[in-house]
Amino acid sequence: xxxxxxxxxxxxxxxxxxxxxxxxxxxxxxxxxxxxxxxxxxxxxxxxxxxxxxxxxxxxxxxxxxxxxxxxxxxxxxxxxxxxxxxxxxxxxxxxxxxxxxxxxxxxxxxxxxxxxxxxxxxxxxxxxxxxxxxxxxxxxxxxxxxxxxxxxxxxxxxxxxxxxxxxxxxxxxxxxxxxxxxxxxxxxxxxxxxxxxx
Numbered sequence: 001x002x003x004x005x006x007x008x009x010x011x012x013x014x015x016x017x018x019x020x021x022x023x024x025x026x027x028x029x030x031x032x033x034x035x036x037x038x039x040x041x042x043x044x045x046x047x048x049x050x051x052x053x054x055x056x057x058x059x060x061x062x063x064x065x066x067x068x069x070x071x072x073x074x075x076x077x078x079x080x081x082x083x084x085x086x087x088x089x090x091x092x093x094x095x096x097x098x099x100x101x102x103x104x105x106x107x108x109x110x111x112x113x114x115x116x117x118x119x120x121x122x123x124x125x126x127x128x129x130x131x132x133x134x135x136x137x138x139x140x141x142x143x144x145x146x147x148x149x150x151x152x153x154x155x156x157x158x159x160x161x162x163x164x165x166x167x168x169x170x171x172x173x174x175x176x177x178x179x180x181x182x183x184x185x186x187x188x189x190x191x192x193x194x195x196x197x198x199x
Contacts, residue, residue: 043081045071052082062091 038057042049045068055061055076062083066073071083 011136039084039088041076041080041084042071043082045069045073049083051082055084061089063091094130 038054040051041053041055043052044050055074060069060077062075064073071087072086073081073083073087074089075081113140
C-alpha cells in the first residue's frame with residue numbers, strides 16, 4: 001500500500017516537471033552565440049536543412065525555447081528565424097558584450113565622478129568666499145570696536161570737561177553770591193555810618 005502511494009506521488013512530481021519543462025521551452029530567453037567560430041543558421045533542426053546565412057560570433061539572439069535534434073531555434077537582431085546547433089548557444093553574454101557593458105559603466109562612473117569633482121570644486125570656491133567674507137566681517141567688527149572705544153573715551157572726556165565747566169560756573173556764582181551777600185552790605189553800612197557822622 002505504501003509503495004503504491006510513493007509511486008503515485010513520484011508520477012505526480014514527474015508530470016509537474018514535464019509541464020514546467022514544456023512551459024520553459026515555450027518562453028523566449030536571451031542567448032548569445034559563441035565567439036570562437038562562425039555559426040551557420042539552417043532553416044530546420046539539422047545539417048540536412050538549407051543554410052540561410054551565418055550568425056556573427058558573440059551576437060545577441062533570442063531563444064524561442066524550441067529545440068530538436070540538438071538544434072535550437074533562434075531569432076537574430078534582424079528578425080531572421082533559424083536553427084543552429086545548441087552547443088553554440090549560451091545564455092551568458094560574450095566578452096564583446098561584457099566589455100561594452102563595462103565600458104558603458106566606466107563612462108557613467110567617470111561622468112558621475114566628473115560631476116562630483118565639479119561640485120566639490122564649486123563648494124571649495126564657495127567656502128573660500130565665505131572665509132574671505134568672514135575675515136572682512138571680523139575686520140569690520142574690530143574697526144567698529146575701536147571706534148566704539150574711541151567714542152567712549154571722547155564721551156568720558158567730554159563728561160569730565162562738562163563737570164569741570166559746571167564746577168567753575170558754580171564757583172563763579174558762589175563768588176558773586178558771596179560778594180553780594182557779605183561784602184556789599186558792609187560797604188553800605190560803612191557808608192551810612194559816615195554819612196551820619198557828617199550830619
